[in-house]
Amino acid sequence: MTAVAEHPPAERVDADPALRVEGLTVDIRTITGTVRAVDQVTFAAHRGETLALLGESGCGKSMTATAVVGLLEPVAEVTSGSARLADVDLLAVDRKKRRQMAGTELAIVFQDALTALNPLYTVGTQLAEPFRIHQGMKAKEAKRKAVELMARVGIPQPEERMNSYPHQFSGGMRQRLLIAMAVALNPRVLIADEPTTALDVTVQAQIMALLKSLRSEYDMAVVLITHDLALVAEEADRVAVMYAGSIVETGSVAEVFADPRHPYTKGLLNSVPVNAERGAHLKSIGGAPPDLHSIPKGCVYQARCPLASDVCRSTRPTLQPTGAKRKSACHFPEEVTNV
């Protein structure tokens, strides 16, 4: 049985965020020209809360995360924007400073734990690494810390298991190891990029419960990157919905899911086979997301939007308030209810 989600008190959300990303834009050079994978993305994550970046494949959610942690492939480039964490702009600092902050201020958990762990070293060695490098601990002491950490994330018999190699662990246990490494140095911000997508649901439930308890224990801001609406509904406090490189709607999960103000959010919610009668027709979104090579002028969603009109084809809508703490990038937010 898990603890009930503790939502952060409202006033905390107004305080200084742990991570503030502003106007982040990422371009990718391809053989057929430069494409904009992330376009003017702005969001903030606060300590003690989970912010979900929600979207379908290719919407730029993972690219946003990799840009923030500084792990973009050489073909991709941040062309503008900032990511402020502890008064430092992560996108402007030099490599040395970034390495100092990696793990102590900001950490990331990837989807594929097997490729994220080094197959040639025992997990004990890998888990001890942050303590040795950042805190200058001796090997023995660092290993003791590693064992503690393994116990904390629920790995049975940590003393014996620390001498095993990553391939000797199951998928769920590997994900626990990655999470352990990420929280080792008590970072302010933890980015979790599809952390449970490769896992079975009962294991997913274990991992999400672990993340939630670590979040309160370390008072971290968690940025959860996912395509799973139900996971967002259960695990996140706020959500930013991404489409074709842009955030199209943002606000508290409860408000956005109950009463979406962007037709894409509404379309996604309609596509979930949940309340529909068995075999009933699902209201899918027609068509497919635009090719990043030919993002249309005007609204990114116009080609699939039932509300699209002339203004949508000529003018790109920006995120505008649609409530006290929510925004939508739609010219007709009031009409979304009728979609």
Place this chain on the structure above:
Amino acid sequence: MSDQERADAHTTTDEPLLSVRDLSKSFRVPGGKGKLSALDGIDLDLARGQTLGLVGESGCGKSTLARTLMMLERPEAGTVRFDGIDPFALRGKDLLKFRRRVQMVFQDPYASLNSRMTAGDIIAEPWRTHKGLYKSKADRDMRVRGLLDLVGLGAKAVDKYPQEFSGGQRQRIGIARALALDPDVIICDEPVSALDLSVQAQVLNLLNELQKELKISYVFISHDLSVVRHVADRVAVMYLGRIVENGPTEAVFDTPQHPYTAALVSAAPKLEAAQRGERILLKGEVPSPLNPPSGCRFRTRCWKATDVCAQERPPVALDLKVVGHSAECHHPLTEDQPALSRTA
């Protein structure tokens, strides 16, 4: 008996189209001693025109079961009856004729289509083996175009290559290929799990429409319980090579009898707060099928387990309120069902 007569005969009886009894399959592990028990005493029925959902976590035997139904694996024990016929006893022409009747749609629409063949060639390829169908080129061309229309791609897609299509469109080609042999059963192995949500809904809609129109039966394998709930008439829940619970979809999901089903249902994230019950977090992970637990295979993770669970295989517990709903458990979650002994 012609196809039509056979179909008529079956509309008047309740006999299932596909019936599996006590099916077992294990694999020799390279280098190691002992055997990996992938399927252990599976019982299963599939009615004509209906969808059977198969749920369970990785390694539970879903895909081995699908492969056995496709006759890609030979069972070690147990019987399979398809329309009264034992497919594993067939040889030669009869076997080929039979294979036509069970087709498959695969999970990965990128890996399951040959990128050097056009959509039309991919769909027509099964006829190179099953030469009796659509003998003339004109017939074949017409049928390919008809199938492309049927799956919503339109006849002009015929000369395009897979890489010119999106994931959802590719899956439609895969479905058209499965339909090319006019099968009675399509085994859908995670057919939408590689697709984005909005596209997933389109493909689920297509599968539903095709079933209504063509009266096909589906065996629908998925780890996504909300998808299974949407498509399946009946659900079988698998754990470590056994079907632990089986029944009408609503009954299995709403009033699960087996603790594992309850845990699985509670662990799946739900969009609506009203649908969330208390989450049951299972201890540990699925044991190795090389050395499954004695007695009940779920007992090592079960919060209701007692000594008897380690000693004896669980009996079949019937749900008295819902016909055809049963679970294999010593301690089923609702109290008022009689336990049948295994030999009954």
